[in-house]
Amino acid sequence: MSFITIAIAILAPLAASLLILLVRRMPVLLALSGMALGLVASLALLLNVSSGGSSELLLPGLPHMPLRLITTPLTVLLSTLVAVIGSFVLVYAVGYMKSDTEKVRFFATMLLFIAAMQTLVLAGDWILLLSAWELIGLSSYLLIGFWYQKPGVKSAATRAFMVTRSADLGLYIAVFILIATTGSSEIAATLNTSGTPATAAGLLLLIAAMGKSAQTPLHDWLQRAMAGPTPVSALLHSATLVAAGAILLIRTAPMLTPETLLVIGIVGGVTTVVTGLIALGEADLKRMLAASTSSQYGLMLVAVGAGVPLAALLHLIAHAAIKSSLFLGAGVFQHSRETTMLEQLRGVGRERPKIFIGFALAALALAGIPPLSGFFSKDAIIAASLNSDSIWVLLPFALAGTLLTGSYMARALSILWHKNQGYKNQQQKSSQSKSVAGLVWMGAGLAGLVTLAVILAAAFPAMKTLLNTPLAENITTEFVPAILGLVAALSGLLLGWFVPVQRLLGPLLSWANNGFSVAGGFDNLMVRPALAMARGCEKLERIFYEGVLAIGRMGLKVGRIVRRTDDKGIDGFIFSFVDSTVNLAAKARTLQSGLIHKELAIGTVASAMILAISLVALMVY
């Protein structure tokens, strides 16, 4: 029975997506029904798993490597998360996209996105996981590029896909290593890999996760991805695209070796600080939230590095609800003022008090204020780093990340709430909120998610029992980490609320605004060399093609002479052949009409045949 339910959890959104594309009408109705059906299926799976059930669905794949969908507490919990967040975001999107003319394309792609993510979390084998991993890349490319006519959008979409795909090579090679070592493509069977293959695979998985979860130094694409519609940001920052990276590491945690764990912890720690500072200095609300996402995923990686993936999972779940709430709130502010620049949003909170309260609750939850959900998940992370062997590496990162979270959220709240008198006088008109279409739908989606963000912590004990891992015992709300976390969060909030960012960041500010890009970032380190390489090839092609310059002048020093004689020999011969034939043909054309060089070509065949036959004759005798 439950294998049908697994199929429905994926197929319902997928079918809705295809149906929307086919019938091209009622996109909203179809999208919501498909999503609702998928949600019911996920909840049914959750019910089944919590009563001890588990199931597996085998599908035909490659020879000896079937595709698998599995229900385990972890996969089903994540599937439910995707379905719940997805549903609320879709409800919100109904309002947000009310006046957009391309609802068909929007809702079809959103549901494809959700279906791909469901496949990713429920996948039980590497090939299916890899496929879903790439498909969420595709759907996010289509969604980020949704308004493809706007300036900057196509490059944002292209960059998002390219950065993540470059990092995906890590996943490809890791998968090859794991299958080669264990002879199986089943994820569970590959998790008992150990030794060097495990370290190599673990580090390669980390690269893939760094791409998807936008970890330093691959964090830059996520901020640019804000070019897409807000519901897209809400979805891809919470339960889908970005989550995939952390989910990958959480699922493969049993296989990660101590060396790998340390590297993961450091990458996460550096990211949480670097992107936290970027968020603090950011002038645009949505870009700030994007940087904050990287920072929070950095904290999750710290937890994984500390050896407590459960803490990372709890934070992932809490963060999903919180961050989607924040984006949905930001979307309403955006519709009110037609901008996302913080300075121009000054005081918008007073005009939309209900939305602001929701936004503020989510912000406090993210900062880690009890009894909101973020407090408990962050507490778990700090506790994990306290109990870890690498406490002196991980704990400072965890605390700094918490402090920064408080600071940038307080700064945003302060700007959204306080009216600046001088500013208001200057731009009286433009700062007036205009009425927003579809506010009811948006409010409903937001309310649902904020509620989730507030109360989710109540479900944490149940989740721990459900997951029933030995690691669950590591997580208890202890006094020391709780106090440490609370102090960090509160001091962060106070700093952010009272101290202007210029004072806080000082000389770091301009660098932070530049995304802490080192040596020009992705462009200089990856794109330029690739294009240079391409131009090199093209140059080589021209040399080949025109046969003018010697090949040996460029290219490798080793074997230069051999290459020169070979290439020039072959090509020069052919070109002189072509040219002389063409010349001959041109001359001959004055004497004879008709397509002379066809005859010539046939003549060539004939004479070569005769030549070949005489050669054979020679060989025989």
Next chain:
Amino acid sequence: MYPIVSTTVFLPLLGALLVLLMRKAPPHVVHGIGIATSGVTLLGAMIMWARGVNETGFAQLEQIDWMPSIGAAYRVGVDGISLPLVLLTALLFFVTFIYSAKVRKQSHAFVALMLLLETASIGAFVALDAILFYVFFEVSLVSMYFMIAHWGHEDRQRAALMFFIYTFLGSLPLLLAILGLYLGSDPYTFDMRVWISNPPLDGLAAMLALIAMLITFAVKIPVFPLHTWLPAAHVQAPAAGSVILAGVMLKFGTYGLVRFAYQMTPDAFREAGVVILIFGVIAALYGAFAALAQSDLKRLVAYTSINHMGYIVIGVAIAALAADPAIRATALDGSVLQMVSHGLVTGALFLLVGMLQDRAHTRDMAQFGGLIKVVPILGWSFVLAAFASLGLPGLAHFPAEFQIFLATLQVEPIAIIAIIGIVITAGLYLRAIAQVFLGDINKTVYDNGATAATLPDLNSRELLALAPLLIFTIVLGVAPGWVLDVIHTTTIALPF
């Protein structure tokens, strides 16, 4: 049993004769005959598919004595390596005939030539006699020469001649190798099955024969540095010619690489395996980078062919180097599937570029922009085909490339650097999509007086030609099993 293989091979030839007899028939009747003939041929290929293959070598054998004194006979049959290619060939010709129904320039000659080319192409894949194979191989060459020289674009004559001489001179070494294998066999025979089950040459003779064959197939595939004919020929060929050239004729090279080089001189192939692998890696990377530098959409697609065919060379070399039969089968499965995937995807891409060129009389990407709004069906089809070509899961190239790379890592881990190619192709296709289809609508007025904003979307003829390729691209990506099972039946049973 009814000789369905021979029927499938020679049906197009019959159609060609019919076209030549009906000299007075108007173009649409002639095209009708072309479409109908290739349609029935496709049906024949499907019946061949239904009859299937077996583990013991070649199935569906048909044989007639021809020149018994020298051991040459008409012998045809299929195995898991050739059967998918036969089906692919029949499908590609069918859609090409539909697409070309607009050709008015000497439509009799065009249809007859295409049908002749179809017979030669299917014949080359089913031939089990080396002489027969060589004849089909050369006939296809002549037909393609006329196709480019007569129905091509602006600089067609030079490109056609270059194509002809390059591949013709390239195929002479194969003839020598065939004769060498013949002289090595005892008793003398041209039966390829005998050469495969009992390789006639060894030592230096085998290595020389292998080198000769490698030269021929490297030109055909094409492998760097013998690829320079390809961009020129593709750019100048008519869209129909490009589809067949890339979709079918490049496969002669990779098919020959497996059927002749790998199967008939297996020991020499294994010895030279590393060298072949290196050439494959270079071709894959070079093709990708060269494609990245193109501004002509058709040249871009042509160069990605070099990249994709490079993966096949890698796969075959890895199969030869692998000690474990399971890994060898994986590598070969991937290679053969890649041939099919490449035919479908690149066929679709060349059709789409041809459709763009029909409309705007240019292939320069800088002259386009924002087209997805103007021609949404064409645009989204291109996006789908481009993502298939860059190896997105769920589309045709992924299962093939996955298997090739999986085997590569297990046999020669260092060769996995070729996987960088999938990032480069992603980059170049995304750039092409962004430049041609996204952003603002280009204001350029084209040669034919059209502007980007007034281009018409696909008509039903074009849609009909394109749809089968795109549908199979998805089907093969989602459920490659039905093709892989056929391939695997043969590859797992190979004795070496």
